[in-house]
Amino acid sequence: MSSTMQMNRRRFVVSASAAGGGLALGWLVPWGASPAMAQDVMHTTAPTGGGAEVGVWTVIAPDDTVTVRIARSEMGQGTLTGLAQLVADELDADWSKVRAEYVAPEVNLANKRVWGDMSTGGSRGIRASVDYVRKGGATARAMLIAAAAQRWGVPAGECTAADSVVTHTPSGRKLRYGELAAAAAQLPPPADVAVKKPAEWKIIGKGVKRLDTADKLTGKQVFAIDVMLPDMLSAAIAQCPVFGGKLVRFDADKVKGMPGVRQVVTVDEATVAVVADKWWQAKTALAALSITWDEGPNAKVSSASIASFLQEGLDAKDAALGQRKGDVAAALAGAAKTVEAVYGTPFLSHATMEPMNCTARFTGDKVEIWVPTQNGDASLAAAAEAAGLPLSAVKVNKLHLGGGFGRRGQQDYVRQAVLIAKQVPGRPVKLIWSREEDTQHDFYRPVTQCKLTGGLDADGNLVALHLRLSGQSILAYLAPSRMVDGIDKNMFQGLLEGELGYMAVPNLLVDHAVRNTHVPVGFWRGVNANQNAIYLECFIDELAHAAGKDPLAFRRSIMGRNPKHLAVLNAVAEKAGWGTPLPAGVHRGICQFNSYGSYTAAVAEVSVSDQGALKIHRMVAATDCGHAVNPALIAAQVEGSFGFGLGPLLYSECTIENGRVVEGNFDTYQVARMADMPQVETVVMPSGGFWGGVGEPTIAVVGPAVLNAIFAATGKRIRTLPLTHHDLKRT
Amino acid sequence: MISLDINGRVHQVDADPDTPLLWVLREWLGMTGTKFGCGIAQCGACSVLLDGQVMRSCSVPAGSVGTAKITTIEGLSPDGSHPVQQAWLQHDVPQCGYCQSGQIMAAVALLQEKPKPTDADIDEAMSNICRCGTYNRIRAAIHTAAGNGQG
Numbered sequence: 001m002s003s004t005m006q007m008n009r010r011r012f013v014v015s016a017s018a019a020g021g022g023l024a025l026g027w028l029v030p031w032g033a034s035p036a037m038a039q040d041v042m043h044t045t046a047p048t049g050g051g052a053e054v055g056v057w058t059v060i061a062p063d064d065t066v067t068v069r070i071a072r073s074e075m076g077q078g079t080l081t082g083l084a085q086l087v088a089d090e091l092d093a094d095w096s097k098v099r100a101e102y103v104a105p106e107v108n109l110a111n112k113r114v115w116g117d118m119s120t121g122g123s124r125g126i127r128a129s130v131d132y133v134r135k136g137g138a139t140a141r142a143m144l145i146a147a148a149a150q151r152w153g154v155p156a157g158e159c160t161a162a163d164s165v166v167t168h169t170p171s172g173r174k175l176r177y178g179e180l181a182a183a184a185a186q187l188p189p190p191a192d193v194a195v196k197k198p199a200e201w202k203i204i205g206k207g208v209k210r211l212d213t214a215d216k217l218t219g220k221q222v223f224a225i226d227v228m229l230p231d232m233l234s235a236a237i238a239q240c241p242v243f244g245g246k247l248v249r250f251d252a253d254k255v256k257g258m259p260g261v262r263q264v265v266t267v268d269e270a271t272v273a274v275v276a277d278k279w280w281q282a283k284t285a286l287a288a289l290s291i292t293w294d295e296g297p298n299a300k301v302s303s304a305s306i307a308s309f310l311q312e313g314l315d316a317k318d319a320a321l322g323q324r325k326g327d328v329a330a331a332l333a334g335a336a337k338t339v340e341a342v343y344g345t346p347f348l349s350h351a352t353m354e355p356m357n358c359t360a361r362f363t364g365d366k367v368e369i370w371v372p373t374q375n376g377d378a379s380l381a382a383a384a385e386a387a388g389l390p391l392s393a394v395k396v397n398k399l400h401l402g403g404g405f406g407r408r409g410q411q412d413y414v415r416q417a418v419l420i421a422k423q424v425p426g427r428p429v430k431l432i433w434s435r436e437e438d439t440q441h442d443f444y445r446p447v448t449q450c451k452l453t454g455g456l457d458a459d460g461n462l463v464a465l466h467l468r469l470s471g472q473s474i475l476a477y478l479a480p481s482r483m484v485d486g487i488d489k490n491m492f493q494g495l496l497e498g499e500l501g502y503m504a505v506p507n508l509l510v511d512h513a514v515r516n517t518h519v520p521v522g523f524w525r526g527v528n529a530n531q532n533a534i535y536l537e538c539f540i541d542e543l544a545h546a547a548g549k550d551p552l553a554f555r556r557s558i559m560g561r562n563p564k565h566l567a568v569l570n571a572v573a574e575k576a577g578w579g580t581p582l583p584a585g586v587h588r589g590i591c592q593f594n595s596y597g598s599y600t601a602a603v604a605e606v607s608v609s610d611q612g613a614l615k616i617h618r619m620v621a622a623t624d625c626g627h628a629v630n631p632a633l634i635a636a637q638v639e640g641s642f643g644f645g646l647g648p649l650l651y652s653e654c655t656i657e658n659g660r661v662v663e664g665n666f667d668t669y670q671v672a673r674m675a676d677m678p679q680v681e682t683v684v685m686p687s688g689g690f691w692g693g694v695g696e697p698t699i700a701v702v703g704p705a706v707l708n709a710i711f712a713a714t715g716k717r718i719r720t721l722p723l724t725h726h727d728l729k730r731t
Numbered sequence: 732m733i734s735l736d737i738n739g740r741v742h743q744v745d746a747d748p749d750t751p752l753l754w755v756l757r758e759w760l761g762m763t764g765t766k767f768g769c770g771i772a773q774c775g776a777c778s779v780l781l782d783g784q785v786m787r788s789c790s791v792p793a794g795s796v797g798t799a800k801i802t803t804i805e806g807l808s809p810d811g812s813h814p815v816q817q818a819w820l821q822h823d824v825p826q827c828g829y830c831q832s833g834q835i836m837a838a839v840a841l842l843q844e845k846p847k848p849t850d851a852d853i854d855e856a857m858s859n860i861c862r863c864g865t866y867n868r869i870r871a872a873i874h875t876a877a878g879n880g881q882g
């Protein structure tokens with residue numbers, strides 16, 4: 001491999017090698033480049049060490065194939081395709097010849113680990129990468145043009161590029177990218193290049209098909225759980241069911257001699273594992289191990305005790321301030337009418353379809369892992385620490401994720417896999433969690449309650465709004481150092497100026513009483529936006545009702561200063577035909593919310609039978625995410641996010657009893673299925689000028705739209721989730 | 732030794748007869764297209780066909796299969812050309828993709844039984860979980876595969 005690696009000020013890496021006579025250009029994606037990313041950055045743990053990663057490679061082969069390889073994690077959200085579109089557009093590539101992949105271990109091996117330093121990275125998707133990715137494409141294009149100009153002996157300014165061909169305009173001579181790639185690889189990357197203006201985009205903004213579908217239809221797609229290595233063993237694990245408890249003893253003799261069993265290993269003070277030839281054998285043996293736990297100080301905690309603990313916070317004097325405008329207390333005191341309500345949402349598990357797993361091989365001075373991770377950097381650090389080796393002794397192979405939803409930013413399962421592998425040196429060990437372990441040892445969406453107080457004047461105008469949150473802070477659990485003045489700003493997601501759509505309300509107070517429990521919490525797709533949207537948007541509906549106004553008209557009346565919020569709200573109202581007649585028994589609910597920089601709104605149409613059976617007939621969703629790289633992918637994400645958001649609305653919750661999570665498998669931790677899913681109609685309405693998020697923001701509007709429609713249908717105001725706790729029967 | 736007829740080939744497997752078919756496929760035979768999601772017949776990620784009937788292989792002891800013909804996702808077509816796979820491609824169904832082997836096998840079985848399924852048929856037969864929420868597109872793809880027009 002004739003690799004001439006060079007790194008210039010623009011932080012590009014050029015290699016003449018990987019495709020044999022092709023051009024491989026890699027570039028760094030910076031960490032935390034812009035404030036707009038703040039909401040996404042909070043999804044991952046703090047980066048370890050350096051401020052950048054080699055995030056994207058573009059390889060142009062002699063046969064004109066353009067392969068875009070990314071270091072980011074693909075969890076199903078379509079980032080791979082979107083990033084490829086950004087690169088290909090700036091590159092002026094022929095889209096039909098563009099492939100996208102992210103670096104698989106075998107590719108890495110075949111290329112003598114040329115992608116070695118790509119094993120770091122987080123999951124910040126498209127909008128964090130936009131500028132760099134496009135610059136990379138534009139740089140490669142400039143190098144190809146320069147190579148053509150050199151060959152023809154003409155000024156580069158006389159050459160243009162389109163559809164993977166460089167043309168010398170005065171003479172009409174043409175050279176394909178594939179013919180130029182090797183020569184381009186010998187040139188230094190230009191110091192700076194301009195990217196296209198939105199009006200010049202050809203591939204960005206098109207609803208092209210995903211590039212990574214075929215292997216998912218044939219069983220060929222290799223997920224981390226599918227990794228097969230020579231000599232591999234498997235491990236099944238049991239962790240103390242009560243958070244904070246400890247392992248006391250187990251009876252290894254009972255499982256010695258069971259089929260395939262190799263070893264029983266203590267993983268840490270709360271965890272034991274069985275290592276066997278096959279996972280099924282390990283799991284069978286684990287069940288026979290007679291484990292005794294010391295349940296520790298939290299063994300009496302229950303959902304009920306947590307609820308009263310949080311309730312106290314609703315009226316507590318001390319609270320972290322989110323935003324204050326005007327004088328809420330005075331305005332409430334002078335209001336013609338006040339409305340008060342308390343809402344609450346439970347702990348939730350991520351329940352990725354592929355359970356937690358990681359394969360590790362420890363060979364004394366080195367450790368190699370195969371992992372489905374949302375944060376390769378953190379996986380590397382966790383493996384090094386568990387192995388007791390320097391970072392340089394770790395090799396991370398990132399594999400395809402069967403869902404992430406924020407769960408796989410945490411590295412507990414990586415640490416465990418390495419701790420197990422250390423006790424079986426030389427042989428790779430694949431650790432797989434059972435579904436029960438997965439549900440009962442998560443970093444849960446935190447439990448919160450919210451007390452809302454609103455004041456209306458004599459004409460039914462909203463003059464004051466106080467929103468008091470009480471509940472657990474994610475940062476306090478995962479990254480206390482990232483709290484500012486003891487405040488976890490993420491708690492207020494969607495409720496602060498810049499996100500809140502009701503800044504026209506003259507008196508506003510948003511605050512949070514931190515009430516942390518012993519239950520581990522973490523980032524769950526949509527994070528705090530989901531709960532906050534339910535609190536805010538259901539309560540706004542309550543206020544509209546109290547004011548005797550139509551929920552749409554009432555919202556419009558307080559959105560004077562928020563035209564983009566209003567635009568998405570109007571879009572769903574129009575598409576759903578708000579105010580027009582519906583079939584008998586069908587009722588509508590509406591809401592809007594802003595998070596991750598995107599404006600979202602939804603209308604739900606539901607009916608509730610006399611017996612209380614809920615049917616969601618139709619949902620209309622609108623999103624303004626600024627620029628839309630691929631409207632078709634965005635529509636798919638919005639539909640999917642509704643499927644994801646319906647679970648917590650209808651069924652999902654993690655109940656705490658005796659200090660542990662009660663639910664174990666999908667029979668008790670229920671999620672939405674086909675029969676629950678309404679047809680989702682999506683309005684993608686990019687207004688341009690900014691890059692908003694896509695994968696998460698629309699989850700937030702599912703709950704309030706449906707709950708407000710249920711109120712319209714039944715007169716029942718549902719303030720706690722999931723709906724399984726409520727009887728919608730007509731009384 | 733258990734003898735299993737999988738995708739038209741007979742395999743001899745040295746596993747305890749109680750071992751679920753899922754794990755025999757994945758661990759003994761290295762056929763990892765069939766996925767593990769729950770282990771208790773709740774999610775459908777492990778769906779395979781036994782003599783054309785869809786079964787959740789995590790809950791079928793390998794020793795109980797006998798001479799029934801097993802079809803896994805790998806055996807559906809050599810090249811992804813099965814009409815259901817093609818419909819899935821047309822509608823860009825998968826997101827993460829982890830549940831899709833099972834979804835496709837369930838859809839194949841449904842269409843064998845009911846070549847023109849209604850929405851209600853689909854609701855009933857397709858109880859497989861997709862955490863990415865691709866249900867709308869699965870429904871549309873089934874209608875396409877059935878030739879029901881745009882559904």
Ligand code: FES
Nearest residue numbers: 768769770775789
């Ligand atoms: S793994 Fe078999 S149904 Fe879930």
Ligand code: FES
Nearest residue numbers: 827828861862863
């Ligand atoms: S596509 Fe991810 S679980 Fe279905």
